[in-house]
Amino acid sequence: MKLEQAAKQLEAIGNPTRLKLYRTLVRAGEAGRPVGYLQDTLGIAASTLSHHLHRLILTGLVTQERQATTLICRANYPIMRDLIGFLADECCADAACGATESDAAA
Amino acid sequence: MKLEQAAKQLEAIGNPTRLKLYRTLVRAGEAGRPVGYLQDTLGIAASTLSHHLHRLILTGLVTQERQATTLICRANYPIMRDLIGFLADECCADAACGATESDAAA
DNA sequence: ACCATATTTCGATCATTGTCGAAATAGAGT
DNA sequence: ACTCTATTTCGACAATGATCGAAATATGGT
Numbered sequence: 301m302k303l304e305q306a307a308k309q310l311e312a313i314g315n316p317t318r319l320k321l322y323r324t325l326v327r328a329g330e331a332g333r334p335v336g337y338l339q340d341t342l343g344i345a346a347s348t349l350s351h352h353l354h355r356l357i358l359t360g361l362v363t364q365e366r367q368a369t370t371l372i373c374r375a376n377y378p379i380m381r382d383l384i385g386f387l388a389d390e391c392c393a394d395a396a397c398g399a400t401e402s403d404a405a406a
Numbered sequence: 407m408k409l410e411q412a413a414k415q416l417e418a419i420g421n422p423t424r425l426k427l428y429r430t431l432v433r434a435g436e437a438g439r440p441v442g443y444l445q446d447t448l449g450i451a452a453s454t455l456s457h458h459l460h461r462l463i464l465t466g467l468v469t470q471e472r473q474a475t476t477l478i479c480r481a482n483y484p485i486m487r488d489l490i491g492f493l494a495d496e497c498c499a500d501a502a503c504g505a506t507e508s509d510a511a512a
Numbered sequence: 513a514c515c516a517t518a519t520t521t522c523g524a525t526c527a528t529t530g531t532c533g534a535a536a537t538a539g540a541g542t
Numbered sequence: 543a544c545t546c547t548a549t550t551t552c553g554a555c556a557a558t559g560a561t562c563g564a565a566a567t568a569t570g571g572t
Contacts, residue, residue: 303429304422311420316413317560323409335519348561350520355559369518369569384493387486423530441549451532456550458530475539475548 305359306386309379312359317344318352325362325375332365332374411465412492415485418465423450424458431468431481438471438480 313319324341325333333341339349353373356362360379365372419425430447431439439447445455459479462468466485471478 303425307420307422307425309420310416310425314413314415314417314420315560316410319409319413319416336517339519345562346519347521347563351560354520366569369516371519380493384490387490387493421530442547445549452549453533453551454531460550472539475546477549 302386306383309359309361309383312355312361315352317342317348318356321349321352322356322361322375325373326380328375330374332372334367334370334372336370338373408492412489415465415467415489418461418467421458423448423454424462427455427458428462428467428481431479432483432486434481436480438478440473440476440478442476444479 313322321338321342324338335346335349335353338353339346342349353362353364357364361376361383363374363376365374419428427444427448430444441452441455441459444459445452448455459468459470463470467482467489469480469482471480
């Protein structure tokens with residue numbers, strides 16, 4: 301069931317710390333950001349950050365790639381697009397909400 | 407801080423039961439749905455449903471209107487659009503992700 | 513082999529959440 | 543006033559989550 305997956309992803313970014321974290325990665329683009337940089341930026345314990353990163357990775361929203369001793373984290377854009385699509389898709393099923401300003405019309 | 411608000415809303419729909427609930431209301435459109443109908447549809451205890459509805463209402467995602475003894479619940483589309491907008495806005499800040507298929511280009 | 517840096521895993525603690533049933537409240541009809 | 547239906551509030555419980563510091567692991571340089 302896709303809804304379960306969507307709920308997990310929404311819950312993942314439904315925490316202020318993780319949303320901030322995810323935002324940072326989304327803005328960073330394909331370059332990504334090392335874990336250490338994220339720790340400095342967010343100012344939280346390394347273990348806490350690791351915990352949150354793990355949750356984002358589990359849902360597929362974030363990926364990691366090793367570069368020597370540092371781990372580069374990246375936002376997974378296709379997954380992000382799917383999630384946004386899922387939400388927008390929900391919209392307008394029966395009512396005109398104007399979310400896309402043209403999709404709603406029959 | 408808008409991020410806090412977005413996180414709260416994402417968390418609200420980040421629970422399977424609430425996402426299902428919200429989805430039902432979003433699909434219902436302006437007509438909305440009575441609480442009792444939602445209870446039958448979701449098959450959960452009335453008190454549990456009330457609890458979840460309360461959370462959705464607190465974040466502004468859902469509104470209620472009394473009609474005699476029944477309460478009609480409705481999705482708040484503008485809020486929904488804002489939330490989707492917030493997510494899409496995050497995207498493409500520094501990278502081309504193609505979410506809107508035209509915004510990203512410089 | 514050893515050391516230094518980067519990151520995760522472990523163990524603990526405190527707060528929050530999801531769920532229920534039972535009791536309370538709200539509104540309308542008799 | 544009484545009763546019926548609709549819904550919420552209360553009180554409880556088990557489960558999960560957020561956070562930290564300390565210890566463990568990973569990778570590369572000397």
